[in-house]
Amino acid sequence: MNYLELGFNRDITKSLTSSEEDSINPELMDFLLGDGSIGGNKITAGSIVADRISLGTRGFIQSIDYTAVDEDTASWDAGHIYTEDGTDITTASGNTGNITATTYLYYDSTKGSTLQKSLTHADAVGDDKLLLAIITEGDTGGQVGIQIFSGEGTLITPGNIITGVLTATTQLGSGGSGHIKLDGPNKRIIVNDGSNDRILIGYQVGGF
Amino acid sequence: MNQPVFTIEDHSGGMNRFVQPFLLAPNEQIETINMVATEFGGLALRKAINPSVYHRINDDKIGAGRTVHSAELLTKYNGDQFIVSVLDNGVVNYAKVGNSISDPSLTLSGSFTDSCMFLDTMFLVSLYDTTRSFNGTDFSTSTNVTGAPKGKFVEQYKAKVYIANCNVSGTSYPNRIVYSDLPSEDTIAWDNGNNYVDVERDDGDKIMGMKKFGERLVIFKEYSMYRYDESSVYKVVGAPGTVSHRSIESIDQALIYLAHDGIRVYDGGKSHLKSRAIQPYIDAISDHGKYYSFSWVDGSTYNIFVGDLTNQDYDIDIKDAVISYDIYTHEFRTYSFRNDDVTYPFFDSISVSNVSTDLTTTSTSTTTSTTSTSTSTTSTTTTMSSSTSTSTTTTSSSTTTTSTSTTSTSTTTTSTSTTTTSTTTTTTSTTTSTTLPYVTYDSKKHFIAGYLGLYNLNNGYNERDSANESITYSGEILYPHVYPTNPETINTFDRANIYLSRAGNIKAKYRIDENEWIDINTQVTGKDNVVSLKFNTKRGRGIQFWIETMSGAEPPVIRRLAIFLKPEGQQ
Numbered sequence: 001m002n003y004l005e006l007g008f009n010r011d012i013t014k015s016l017t018s019s020e021e022d023s024i025n026p027e028l029m030d031f032l033l034g035d036g037s038i039g040g041n042k043i044t045a046g047s048i049v050a051d052r053i054s055l056g057t058r059g060f061i062q063s064i065d066y067t068a069v070d071e072d073t074a075s076w077d078a079g080h081i082y083t084e085d086g087t088d089i090t091t092a093s094g095n096t097g098n099i100t101a102t103t104y105l106y107y108d109s110t111k112g113s114t115l116q117k118s119l120t121h122a123d124a125v126g127d128d129k130l131l132l133a134i135i136t137e138g139d140t141g142g143q144v145g146i147q148i149f150s151g152e153g154t155l156i157t158p159g160n161i162i163t164g165v166l167t168a169t170t171q172l173g174s175g176g177s178g179h180i181k182l183d184g185p186n187k188r189i190i191v192n193d194g195s196n197d198r199i200l201i202g203y204q205v206g207g208f
Numbered sequence: 209m210n211q212p213v214f215t216i217e218d219h220s221g222g223m224n225r226f227v228q229p230f231l232l233a234p235n236e237q238i239e240t241i242n243m244v245a246t247e248f249g250g251l252a253l254r255k256a257i258n259p260s261v262y263h264r265i266n267d268d269k270i271g272a273g274r275t276v277h278s279a280e281l282l283t284k285y286n287g288d289q290f291i292v293s294v295l296d297n298g299v300v301n302y303a304k305v306g307n308s309i310s311d312p313s314l315t316l317s318g319s320f321t322d323s324c325m326f327l328d329t330m331f332l333v334s335l336y337d338t339t340r341s342f343n344g345t346d347f348s349t350s351t352n353v354t355g356a357p358k359g360k361f362v363e364q365y366k367a368k369v370y371i372a373n374c375n376v377s378g379t380s381y382p383n384r385i386v387y388s389d390l391p392s393e394d395t396i397a398w399d400n401g402n403n404y405v406d407v408e409r410d411d412g413d414k415i416m417g418m419k420k421f422g423e424r425l426v427i428f429k430e431y432s433m434y435r436y437d438e439s440s441v442y443k444v445v446g447a448p449g450t451v452s453h454r455s456i457e458s459i460d461q462a463l464i465y466l467a468h469d470g471i472r473v474y475d476g477g478k479s480h481l482k483s484r485a486i487q488p489y490i491d492a493i494s495d496h497g498k499y500y501s502f503s504w505v506d507g508s509t510y511n512i513f514v515g516d517l518t519n520q521d522y523d524i525d526i527k528d529a530v531i532s533y534d535i536y537t538h539e540f541r542t543y544s545f546r547n548d549d550v551t552y553p554f555f556d557s558i559s560v561s562n563v564s565t566d567l568t569t570t571s572t573s574t575t576t577s578t579t580s581t582s583t584s585t586t587s588t589t590t591t592m593s594s595s596t597s598t599s600t601t602t603t604s605s606s607t608t609t610t611s612t613s614t615t616s617t618s619t620t621t622t623s624t625s626t627t628t629t630s631t632t633t634t635t636t637s638t639t640t641s642t643t644l645p646y647v648t649y650d651s652k653k654h655f656i657a658g659y660l661g662l663y664n665l666n667n668g669y670n671e672r673d674s675a676n677e678s679i680t681y682s683g684e685i686l687y688p689h690v691y692p693t694n695p696e697t698i699n700t701f702d703r704a705n706i707y708l709s710r711a712g713n714i715k716a717k718y719r720i721d722e723n724e725w726i727d728i729n730t731q732v733t734g735k736d737n738v739v740s741l742k743f744n745t746k747r748g749r750g751i752q753f754w755i756e757t758m759s760g761a762e763p764p765v766i767r768r769l770a771i772f773l774k775p776e777g778q779q
Binding site: 012 | 484
C-alpha cells in the first residue's frame, strides 16, 4: 500500500470526498475564488438586512426641526436620525449661513454630528451619507424653501408653488386654523386676525 | 525453478523525500541528480552547459571576467531577436541573434530588472535608472517612456504597459503599479498622478512581480497575490506570493512560481503547493538562493536555479542546483551545474526561439611572452553554410585587432592549432587576429546568464567542440529501500542486473537493511547493454541501490533494475 493507493495524489494532498464537497457552500467558493462578485440570483430573497448594507442605502426617518430664517438662511435644531437597522444618530444644531444657490443638507457618518451642506448634489449622496433636506433661496424679504426628506414640516417658497396646485382647502400661516384660508372648492378667501375671521371674499353661508 | 526477481522498470515517479519509505510509490526515487527522462520510464544523464565562446556574449569587448547580471530578449515583428545584457559594472550591451555584439555606450547604476515587449519595442525597467525603450538600435529615454516611472517590474497587459514597485519623482511606492495610456498612433504616454493602482499599500509587503495570465494581470507580492482586471484588484485567497519574479513562468494553462514554502501552481482560481514531495530540498534553499532564483521552461518542464542546496538532516548537498518539475507527470528532479566548466554565480535565463542557420564564428588567439616560458595556442575559424559577415577594427593599448571581411558560398571548415614554447626574456604582450564572437543559436535554445557570459544549456558532451570536450560530471540515482518480498521476510540476495540503452560505464553501491553502503565495483562496463552486479553481503529483508552514470559520448539510459533473490522465510 503506497500513498497513492491511500487516496493521496502526487501533490501528496487528498481530494475532498463528495460529502465534504457538498458541505462547502458553492456560492461562497465562487465568491472567494472568483472575481469577488456573486450573481444576484444567488442571494436569497429578503436575506440582506439593513445592517448588512451601507448607511446610504438604508431607510431612515429624522426628527430635526428646521426653520426658514430669511430669504437666504435656514437653521435647524439638534435632533435625531433613526435608520432602519435601529441606529439612533444624534445631530447638532446649525444653520446654512447666507446661501447663494440651492443647497443640499446631508449627514455624513465620517464627519460626525455636524450636518454638512453643499451646492453640489453629488456631494450629498454616498455610502456614508443621508440626504436630509434641500434648501432653496426665497424672494427678497421672503423665506427660504426647505424640502425635508423623511421628516416633518416642509416649507415651500412661493416660487415653488405651481399654478393650479392649491385647488383644495389650504390654510396659510400658523395657528390652529391658519390666518389665510384659500378655499378653492367653495370659491372664497377668508382672512383671520388670530381670533376671528375678519375678511371674506366670496360667499359663506351665515357669513362669519 | 526460476529464481524470484524483483524489478524496477519505471522511473517516472521522480523524487519523493516527504513520504516515509514504506509508502513510496514503486516508480519513485529518494534522490536523483543530473538525470532526465529522455524516454518515458528511463533516466539518462542530462546534457551539460556549453561554455564555448560560440555560445556566450563576448566579454573581451567590455573586459574579461565580467558577470552578466541580466539578460532580456526582444523579438520584433520581422522575427529579428535581440539579447540585451547588463554586466556587473552596469555596462549594457546587446546583440542581434546571429550577429556580433553592439555596445551602446550605456552604463547603468544597477541592472535592468525586468522587460516586456510592446509596440515592437522592449521596455526595460530598473529602480535606479530611467526606464528605457529599446527598438533594436537605441536605448531611448523618451520614445514611449517620457514621464514613465522607474520601477522593478514591467508587463504589457491589454494594450498598456504596467510598471510595478515604482519610484515616482524620487518617492518609492513598493505597492504601486503605474500604467500607461492606451496607444495613440503607436505612441503611449504616461500620467503617473492619475494612472495608477495601489495594491494593499502599507501592509508591510511589496510587489515582487507581475505576469499576464489570460484576461487578468496577476500581481505577486512576497506573501500574497492578486489579480487585476483593469478596474479592481482581487486578492487570491490563501495564496502566498513569490520570492523572485524571475521564478514566474507560464506553462499550459497555469502560472508556476517559487514561494517561500515551495513551488506553486496558480490555475486562475487557487494556488497549489506542488513541491511537498521534495520539501527537504525546498527547506535547503538559502534566502539568497530564493531571492536570486530564476527559471526557464523546457517543454512541460519547469526548471529553477536556486543556488546551493544544503540540508544536513536529510544528507542533501547539491552545489549550483536546479530543481526541475514536470507539470504533467509531477516529476521532480535536481541538477547540479557545479562541474559544467562554468562558474557560479548565475543570475538570469532567456530562451531564444528564432534561429539563424547561417553561422560564422571566429575565436580569439592570444600570445603572451614573459621572462620565462610563453605559450601560443589555437586559432580556429569555422565557416558554415552560406553567409557574409563584416567585422570592425579596434585598437587597444596593448593589442591590435585586425579587420576581417569574409564571404563564403560553400560549407567549409578550417581549423588550425599551434603550440610554441619560447624562452625569450621579452615582456611584450600581443593579441592576434580576432573578430568579435557571435551570439549564436541552434536547436538548443535556453541560455543562462552568469560569470563570463551567457551559456547555452543542454548542449554538452557529445556536441561540444574539441577544445572543451573534457568536461566531467555525473548523474546519480538513489533508489528507495525496497523489500522485494515483504519486510517480514528474510531474503538471500544473489545479484542484480542493470539494463541500459547502450553499453556504458556506471558505478553502483548497495546496502542491505540500511546498513553500510558497499561498492559493487568501482566502475563497471556494460556488455550487451546489461551490467551484472554480484553481491558480497547477501542476507536481509530489504535492499537499496545507488547508481551513478558518468559523462562521455552519449551516456546510456538506465531502464531497468532487476534483483535476483531467494526468500528464506518470515521472521
